[in-house]
Amino acid sequence: MADPRHNTRTAVIIAGPTAVGKSEAALAVCERYGGELVSADSMQVYRGLNIGTAKPTDAERARIPHHMIDIADPHEPFSVAEYRARAEVVIDDMFARKALPVICGGSGLYINSLLYDMDFSGTAGDADLREKYTRLAHDFGNSYIYDILQRRDPAGAEKLHANDRKKVIRALERIEKGGERAGLRDFERSFTAGSLIDPLLIVLTRDRADLYELIEQRTDRMIDAGLEQEVRGLTCGGMPEDGISLLGIGYKEMLAYIRGDCDLPEAIRLIKQNSRRYAKRQMTWFRRWENALFFEIAGKTPVQNVLPELFAVIDAEFPVK
RNA sequence: GGCGCCAUAGCCAAGUGGUAAGGCAGAGGUCUGCAAAACCUUUAUCCCCGGUCCGAGUCCGGGUGGCGCCU
Numbered sequence: 001m002a003d004p005r006h007n008t009r010t011a012v013i014i015a016g017p018t019a020v021g022k023s024e025a026a027l028a029v030c031e032r033y034g035g036e037l038v039s040a041d042s043m044q045v046y047r048g049l050n051i052g053t054a055k056p057t058d059a060e061r062a063r064i065p066h067h068m069i070d071i072a073d074p075h076e077p078f079s080v081a082e083y084r085a086r087a088e089v090v091i092d093d094m095f096a097r098k099a100l101p102v103i104c105g106g107s108g109l110y111i112n113s114l115l116y117d118m119d120f121s122g123t124a125g126d127a128d129l130r131e132k133y134t135r136l137a138h139d140f141g142n143s144y145i146y147d148i149l150q151r152r153d154p155a156g157a158e159k160l161h162a163n164d165r166k167k168v169i170r171a172l173e174r175i176e177k178g179g180e181r182a183g184l185r186d187f188e189r190s191f192t193a194g195s196l197i198d199p200l201l202i203v204l205t206r207d208r209a210d211l212y213e214l215i216e217q218r219t220d221r222m223i224d225a226g227l228e229q230e231v232r233g234l235t236c237g238g239m240p241e242d243g244i245s246l247l248g249i250g251y252k253e254m255l256a257y258i259r260g261d262c263d264l265p266e267a268i269r270l271i272k273q274n275s276r277r278y279a280k281r282q283m284t285w286f287r288r289w290e291n292a293l294f295f296e297i298a299g300k301t302p303v304q305n306v307l308p309e310l311f312a313v314i315d316a317e318f319p320v321k
Numbered sequence: 322g323g324c325g326c327c328a329u330a331g332c333c334a335a336g337u338g339g340u341a342a343g344g345c346a347g348a349g350g351u352c353u354g355c356a357a358a359a360c361c362u363u364u365a366u367c368c369c370c371g372g373u374c375c376g377a378g379u380c381c382g383g384g385u386g387g388c389g390c391c392u
Contacts, residue, residue, distance in 0.1 A: 018357075043357055053357085079354040109356050118353045125354050159352090164360040167352075174353090249357045273346085278357050284350060 011091065011101040011197040012314060013114075015040070015286055016204035017279035018106055019215045021303035023056060025204060026104035028307055030064040033100050033314065038090060039068040040105025040114070043248045045083070046074040048234055051227045052250030054218065074234060074245035081120035084113035088196055101197065108285035114196045123174040133169045148172065200317050201292040202310065205283070210300045215275045219250075223268060228254055249274045 012035065014026045026037055039045070043053040047070045056066055067090045072078040091114075094101045105111065112118065137145045146162035149171055156171050206214070231254040234246065246255060250271050257267035286292060293313060295306050 041357085042355095077355060080356075081354040083354095107356065109352070109358095113353080116353080120354055123354080130355095161351085161361055164351090166355075166359045170354070244355050244358085247355075247358065251357085274357075280348085281350095281357090285352080285356095288352095 009095055009196070009198045010317065011038075011103055011199055013040075013103040013111060013197075013199050013201045014204065015104075015106060015108075015111060015202070015292075017206075017211060017282040017286075018275055019054075019218050019279070020204045020206055020211060021297060022104050022106065022204055023054075023060070025303045025307065025310065026102050027060060027064055028304075029310070029314065030100075030102050032311060033102075035100035035102040036065040036067065036094055038087060038094075038101050038103045039066060040083075040087075040103050040107055040110045041069075042078075042080075042083075042107040042110055043245065044069045044105075045072045045078055046070075046245040047072065048074050049230075049245055049248065049251070051222050051225050051230045052248060052254075054222070075243060077125075077244050079125065080109055080113050080118075081124070083110050084118065084120065084196075087114060091196060103197075103199075106282050108282060115199060115201075116195065123177045125170075126173055126177060129173050129176060130169055133172055134165070137165050137169070142168070145169065145172065149175075199291075200314065201289055202313070203286045203289070203292045203294045204303070204306070205294055205296045207296070207299065211279060212276050214300055215279060216272045219268065219272050219275060222250060222271075228258070228264075231255060232258060249278055 012029055012033075014022050014029065016022045029035060030037055037056075041053065043049055044055050045068060046053075049055070055069065060066075061069075068083070068087055071086065072082075091101050103111065103114065113120075133145050142162050142165050145165070146157065146160075146168050149160070149168055150157040152175050153171065156175075157168075160167050160171065162168065205211075227250060231246075231251055234251075235255070235258070246252060253267045253270040253274065256262050256270075257264055262270075295310060297303060297306050
């Protein structure tokens with residue numbers, strides 16, 4: 001009898017705000033359905049960022065193969081384009097091997113890059129161009145470069161706010177390098193055409209107040225586990241302190257403390273606050289996915305409690321191996 | 322007991338007669354190569370009572386609360 005997975009590109013996606021319990025749920029799904037974990041986390045891709053990114057432990061990684069983790073040098077910038085390209089290879093290989101991809105992570109944009117036909121072709125980032133426009137914006141104001149964009153791509157400009165310098169610059173970069181106009185492209189909200197996978201999109205949630213408590217507890221555990229040493233080790237290695245990887249929550253605050261800009265309790269307070277805000281932003285991102293199935297985990301109880309419910313839904317999609 | 326100062330949103334805070342700046346926190350949202358990033362939107366009738374005035378957060382009297390000084 002043919003395994004229904006043979007002819008499909010079905011993948012399970014487990015998303016949710018930070019600290020909700022995604023990894024545990026994903027591991028359980030992998031074990032039950034013969035899956036392998038594909039991380040969708042913009043910070044776990046960096047080698048050396050372990051404690052602060054709540055990276056899976058060696059034990060967990062021995063249990064189930066993990067992909068898209070530790071694939072980038074923390075000194076080098078990484079991007080969604082690269083993520084999508086590499087994930088595509090990984091996922092295709094899994095389909096060829098009849099393994100179920102269990103995509104787990106909280107980086108909305110990274111997940112979207114797998115769900116939609118995002119076209120990153122041609123117009124790669126250009127450091128010189130970015131620097132040029134950054135200088136112009138700095139010297140003459142954000143509206144100066146926004147005006148340029150308005151002239152060259154009115155429709156694209158309309159979608160951006162003049163103060164969103166980073167995105168305005170990217171839009172200009174695309175026009176200048178590839179001649180394309182952001183305004184001409186838009187993708188559908190449904191993930192059918194162009195998706196790399198046929199997703200079963202699951203979003204884990206918790207009551208806000210409970211989630212916030214879990215976030216704070218986890219932050220304290222990260223501190224106890226030696227986050228400070230981890231950050232010191234990274235910077236000692238000649239790591240530029242403005243590198244992207246050190247912009248992550250837990251890293252930038254610890255760096256401020258190490259530099260003497262604030263005391264430790266303040267750094268911890270900021271890590272907690274930034275994590276809470278991040279969780280909030282994640283939820284607004286996930287709420288936009290119309291086809292997502294939301295599973296609310298009661299209070300601060302372990303994820304295990306929603307597993308039966310979760311399995312029932314996945315079972316309907318395809319049988320246990 | 323006396324004298325003085327203060328009392329504006331969860332916090333800080335501007336405003337000294339003309340119909341409540343700003344910052345922080347919170348909440349909501351945006352998102353096509355830095356996304357754990359970047360950006361946008363949003364929150365009060367001014368401690369209570371009485372008075373003056375066309376009009377009071379702003380002036381006067383009383384009350385309550387806090388701070389400081391004095392005996």
